[in-house]
Amino acid sequence: MAEAFISYSRKDKEFVKRLYEALKQQKRDIWVDWEGIPSTADWRKEIYEGIESTDNFIFIISPNSVVSKVCREEIEHARKHNKRLVPIVWQYTEGVHPELAKINYIFFEESNDFEEALQSLLKALDTDLAHVKQHTRLIMRALEWDQKKRNNSYLLEGSELEEVEQWFTKGAGKEPLITPLQQEYIGESRKAQRVRHRTRFIALTSGLVISTGLAIVAAIGWKEAINQRIEAQKSELRALISASDARFTSNRNTIDALIEGLKAGKKLKELDKVQVNILDAFIEGLKAGKKLKELDKAKADIPIKEQQEVMKVLGQAVYWVRERDRLQGHSNYIQSVSFSPDGEAIATASGDNTVKLWDKQGRLLNTLKGHPDQVLSVSFSPDSQILASASYDGTVKLWKKDGNELKTFKKLNTAIRVVSFSHDGKILASGDEDGIVRLWNVQGQELNMLKGHTGTIYSLSFSHDDQILASASYDRTVKLWNKDGKQLKTLEKQDSTVTSVSFSSDDTLASASLSGTVKLWNPDGKFLSSLKRSEPQSSPIYSVSFSPDGHTLATANNDNSVTLWQRNGQELTTFTGHSGGVNQVTFSPDGRTLASASQDKTVKLWQIDRPWQTILSGHQAGVNRVNFSPDGKEIATASDDGTVKLWNQQGKQIKSLKKISNSKIWDVNFSPDGQIIAAVSSNEGVVRLWNRQGQLLNILLKHSDRIQSVSFSPDSKIIATSSDDKTVKLWNQQGQLLKTLNHNAAVYSVSFSRDGKIIATSSEDKTVKLWNQQGQLLRTLNHNAAVYSVSFSPDSQALASAGADDRVKLWQIDGRAIGSLDGHLAAIWQVTFSPDGQMIATASDDKTVKLWHKDGTLIITLTGHGGEVNGISFSPDGKTLVSGSKDGTAILWNVENLTLDNLMGRGCDWLHDYLANNSQGQSDLCDGVKTQAKY
Incomplete structure (x- = not known):
């Protein structure tokens, strides 16, 4: 396995060759693609395998690499497997991937001393070396198991499993973090080990009633098996505690920490019960009361520290979780999300050319197929009966709520980026890449063409009385139009692309831009105030949305986060947990839930209020x-x-x-x-x-x-x-x-x-x-x-x-x-x-x-x-x-x-909808747990 994979733009090849030779002289094994193999499936597979098999992912930052689609795909694959990222600056530029921007750069610019920078790079590669190498070994084993259809013969066992569990426990919170696949691999390995011990149980007990002498011999073997089983479960418990703590540290608001905490709580309860179950089975099998004392010694003596740690990780997950559910099923970026006005359905639009309809519990109802290209926007009619979708294919389609296609509007020669219904449901507005806003009736007739922008239209919003339509554009402006298509005003030009506009219930207008700023305007276009994140200030904002009562705003951020704001500009909280930029945010009609659509192919549903905090x-x-x-x-x-x-x-x-x-x-x-x-x-x-x-x-x-x-x-x-x-x-x-x-x-x-x-x-x-x-x-x-x-x-x-x-x-x-x-x-x-x-x-x-x-x-x-x-x-x-x-x-x-049972009940209540639709082998997580009142 190589020490590092180098991701770079072919235009920077000369610098990369120099760096590669310098690393080779230091006897470092480096994976780099020199030849620029044509983009076939085999080529991509080879690149991805190279990333997976190396300990570090070195990214060469330059104006060429930050705009390269291939480089971005390589970054995303490295992030998927939690590879340690090492950003090297060859030519400084803006627009660096947010995950790289978080990390201290190593500067190899012409003005920097190459040898000094090289030593900094070597030091970075050698940091936590044992942890990183074990991470790579484990991801390779886990991927092999996954590729072999999860055949049990590829699982870890014995001392190898124990070593990995110890590594996992000691390395909790260390970079690179463990991936979900690695964690699942360890869990399945431990589960298979338990099955082997259980099989030994059965073998040892099959002849127990033959004689007292044989019973004693079997009891000794059984006791050993019991101890092994208990110790195995303790190891699993410690691993679960570490997993929950690490996920909480990384993203406290997401479901993941709560799931790991519940697993730890469930494991603790299993360990409490294992002594009773084993005792009962042994007493029934042996009918030998004299062995009771020996078996008492086999009780699961769970250290108080582990019990307290379970309460801590489960408690922190329960108190801080805000992600209520997760919509998963698209195979490409999710561009848009929309709640039906009656609150009963959610629509998602994706780069996989489909629209998906979900009920409010997160259950997939329908997949709408008909667009031959990426779907960029969805919008429900006010009566919730019709859904409009806009696509790169140049069309707007109307669909019934049951998923049947109603109509396809006239095809344009340009991609349609956004579509939005008026509040009375009579008009549908669309915005395209040519900078034109079109107004349509629901029969598909074009009513008006609104010209004035000089760049792509990214967002549209109607005022609540439908008298004003706001449009946001690549040309850095927001324009206000009346319902007849007359331009009323162009708002003060901003310093970067305006990505989103949203009217509040009192018709205050919010606009968001790639500069990371939200601006508030009155309906006449007068500037009121600005909202700017405290950190990171420059992260682009892709979407802004008002809550139904107009008191709160949400922004979708390029750094994979969602921020909630008060109208006065105070940041309320930031939700983290997406693994890709967030493209859109929208509130549910009752204002209790916020949906965020992301480049990580998921929609997260966040609960605004906190039931326990x-x-x-x-x-x-x-x-x-x-x-x-x-x-x-x-x-x-x-x-x-x-x-x-x-x-x-x-x-x-x-x-x-x-x-x-x-x-x-x-x-x-x-x-x-x-x-x-x-x-x-x-x-x-x-x-x-x-x-x-x-x-x-x-x-x-x-x-x-x-x-x-x-x-x-x-x-x-x-x-x-x-x-x-x-x-x-x-x-x-x-x-x-x-x-x-x-x-x-x-x-x-x-x-x-x-x-x-x-x-x-x-x-x-x-x-x-x-x-x-x-x-x-x-x-x-x-x-x-x-x-x-x-x-x-x-x-x-x-x-x-x-x-x-x-x-x-x-x-x-x-x-x-x-x-x-x-x-x-x-x-x-x-x-x-x-x-x-x-x-x-x-x-x-x-x-x-x-x-x-x-x-x-x-x-x-x-x-x-x-x-x-x-x-x-x-x-x-x-x-x-x-x-x-x-x-x-x-x-x-x-x-x-505050008991273990109560915390598990709270957690299982919270996860009810998620587990019903996204169980992924966790459907039994809450079996036997007494739940509380639903929230």
Whole structure:
């Protein structure tokens, strides 16, 4: 197997020869096609086999290669098999494939030192060498198995299988990532191994009842087989955990991570059951109770770490998945997707010359064949009964919803790029590569020809009253026309091709371009605002679409992603998971689903709302603390941007408390009676108070140094503040100082017991101190490092403290240590009990939240924040947890009934439609799983 395949344009052959010779001198085995064999099937097969059999894919970037169709096909084949991509710049240019653009270039331009660049290339080729070579070996084995009709004789077994599983587990998340085919190959190999062990089971038990002596001998053999079977399943479990984690890291919103998480959950449950099933079978077979003790030792002793990892990967997949279903079946790029207005059907148009009709559950209803060339656009009539399709063949066709062809419009001598029905269904507009917009009636008569553009028409959109038609063109303009075909206005010329236009429900017009910008205009063509992605800014946008209510926009991006926006330009989220550029996006009529059509030959259906999680976005800097109001109706967030924001449980911002200064807000808390909100203006050394209506009260609580936290007594009459000045101060609601409590260093946290009898304080001096209401010190509890947080249990009989030593300590109220919670990988900023006292939540610098049983057993690790998690708070009913992070967001998590069964039920509900239509050998994934209410 060669070390690298070189993909290049024939026009750059001289440079490639020099590079090839230099690599050969370094004794590197390189695959390169010098001859330019004619493009036959055999040639293509040879090229593809060359890519598959090499460890690295070197791409020579030049103006010639980035526009080469063959080069692009080679890139896509390398990506299909997750080959490590190594981009080399021979002549710098724009328009590089987005997957290559993500990677650091190695510059071999004439202005660069060739030998220095060569050393950089060699270093890149040698990085993670063992991992890359095993990846290549495994893809070759998997492809051979696939090409041999998946004959079991080509599967891995024994030590070879174990080595591959270990490689997979250790290499989770490493580039190149494992491919779906490789993963399936490993899974089938493990499955075949289990069958072999099961066969051995049967052979060993066939004569068990002959005699006790034989039974004992057989039992020993059976026990060995049991152990082998259990260990095999444990290996499979670890591989599934790694697969789910890797897929989540790569694309958290897609179905794939959830599927792998469910597989891990199912495997864990199988391992739980294997001991019982084997015991029952053995007892029935042997009728020898004396062997029970021996067989007890064969129980599947599943390490607690594996159980916790399953909960983590399954939990993160359930919480973050947004892809609800996937439409698969086209054999070429999908150019267009359209929902029927009644929401019952979805149409897709493809480069494979077909239109496919699907029901809303993702089941294929019909494949419409009739176009002899690529189908570029589809559009439903307002009554959902007719579908129009436009093709490279120069025709528009009308189809019944049942798939029967109704009519073919007059053939043009140019490709028709787009077709769109008016809202009253009387007019059909088409746009072609000659830059002409045509208006037709549904009988196929041409009503009007709209001339004015000087380049291909890529998109058309009618205003909701059908008085205006907008057209987007290669000539970098958007034109507005009336229904009679008169040109009303040409919008300000843009700096690149305009790819898409879309009217909102209030007739605001959005236009998207290859420059990566969305512009908003009023119906008269007046510019309103721009939307531009934060990263990568220059990625072309192929499509823009408004949600039915007009509040949200979606864009289809060339970098394989979909972005959701608010009208004000705020990016809400980006969906990743496609493996090719996204050609079109469109919302379902109810606005709950977004469809994206991609060059990867799939349509993904994304659910807009999150059933088990809500993200609070709006702060311009990190979120330091979060707190629920006593009635659970509001959440307060305190941020480094100097604001306190109030939100409802649906994630909508209710108000932002008046910003007084540029000081960071480090803590925020509601009084237990719900009447006062206190916020720490840290840099100023003051706490400010607001009433529940958001009015600032004329009360300041001051320290001589930065304030860290604020807390209320259970009766709301006393306010406690902790500070870097080494003190805790107790105040009444009028701002009068009642008492000062002292530490030997900065005090980070202060908390009242629920019965109000004890105050706990935690400090940089590595202690927790307990005080009575009169301010007398009761006892001191010691940590090994600074203590950042302390919290009482609801019954006031226990407390938890956490800090810089990455662990939580649990104490009885009398000061006796009763346990610790270990598992975080960095400092813990906050610890809190659930309202019923059954759970403990922790927020950490390691970017995770962990939930624990009160006995110290880890329930689940919540991942997904992009920065340190600074604060957490339970809702009064304990069903929701809010976390605030340095990444500028707060997240509401549904934490009700977090068990393996419940998470699997949630996951199987989510995947119901997908598994029904895309099972691919996974139809039994949810067998026996008790599902929840459908979402």
